[in-house]
């Protein structure tokens with residue numbers, strides 16, 4: 001496969017007043033980021049972080065113009081690394097892709113070989129992006145709970161932000177592992193979706209939050225996966241049973257945490273932070289193997305919306321407004 005001389009990309013730019021706008025632009029191949037592996041992107045996916053990058057959030061992206069897209073799956077078209085050859089099917093999630101290196105919302109992407117995961121044989125490029133960073137992160141959260149002693153016979157596990165990308169896949173993976181899952185959501189109309197993914201109980205996100213100073217609340221959950229942070233995570237940590245664990249990965253509801261040490265020293269609660277971006281390559285490949293085999297989730301396809309690059313503006317606004325249900329994948333080129 002030859003390398004095209006130009007490619008289409010969804011580019012975010014900042015003007016002199018700091019206002020960010022995005023547009024579909026044809027770029028020359030010289031604009032690709034540094035790296036050894038050039039990939040023709042078949043699919044990317046839309047994550048909350050992409051929406052932050054596309055709207056000029058300097059905590060995610062420092063330099064503009066920039067191509068967002070923290071996920072990409074496609075076929076290698078050129079490689080200066082002995083690890084990859086043209087024609088290999090690969091995926092990249094996290095590291096610096098789409099943060100300060102140009103990302104997957106483009107027909108071509110170039111990355112260091114050390115970021116590239118060979119596509120496991122039992123998953124398609126499209127399926128890998130239905131998981132994307134959201135699914136990879138959900139899998140890390142579930143692994144962390146299991147590693148810290150969670151078991152189906154020990155009681156309910158809570159998932160917050162349950163209809164979002166990470167939350168919905170976390171619900172499905174926990175259900176697959178045999179857990180009773182309580183899903184916390186702010187949406188009224190999606191209870192059947194959460195039930196189909198495997199949630200046993202659904203609660204309203206506002207009623208979950210207990211806004212008082214009590215250092216501990218009644219033990220309600222053996223563990224939790226929290227994508228929300230802030231007051232939600234404060235309540236969750238105060239509501240975890242003896243020796244329980246919380247995998248915390250998100251901040252859609254706030255980045256502050258006001259707590260006492262009592263959940264940790266009186267109940268032995270474990271707070272495990274999850275960072276999918278820098279997860280090392282060996283264990284990273286093992287998570288992708290699992291997602292392609294025992295944690296494969298064909299049901300996700302029915303909760304996935306496929307869009308084109310030209311629909312990103314609209315869906316970025318929806319994800320920023322917390323209005324997304326399930327996964328949004330971006331079909332970039334026609335491979336699958």
Ligand SMILES: NC(=O)c1ccc[n+]([C@@H]2O[C@H](COP(=O)([O-])OP(=O)(O)OC[C@H]3O[C@@H](n4cnc5c(N)ncnc54)[C@H](OP(=O)(O)O)[C@@H]3O)[C@@H](O)[C@H]2O)c1
Nearest residue numbers: 048161162163164165166185186250251252253275276322
């Ligand atoms: N640490 C990591 O490695 C890592 C990796 C991936 C994602 N993340 C983070 O995890 C979070 C979720 O990511 P995502 O891609 O799943 O996002 P997403 O698809 O937008 O889902 C977030 C969900 O949170 C809920 N929500 C939205 N606004 C809220 C608010 N103000 N208060 C409480 N809940 C709210 C909504 O679900 P309901 O309506 O069902 O409540 C929403 O669907 C983000 O903060 C993201 O940056 C971290």
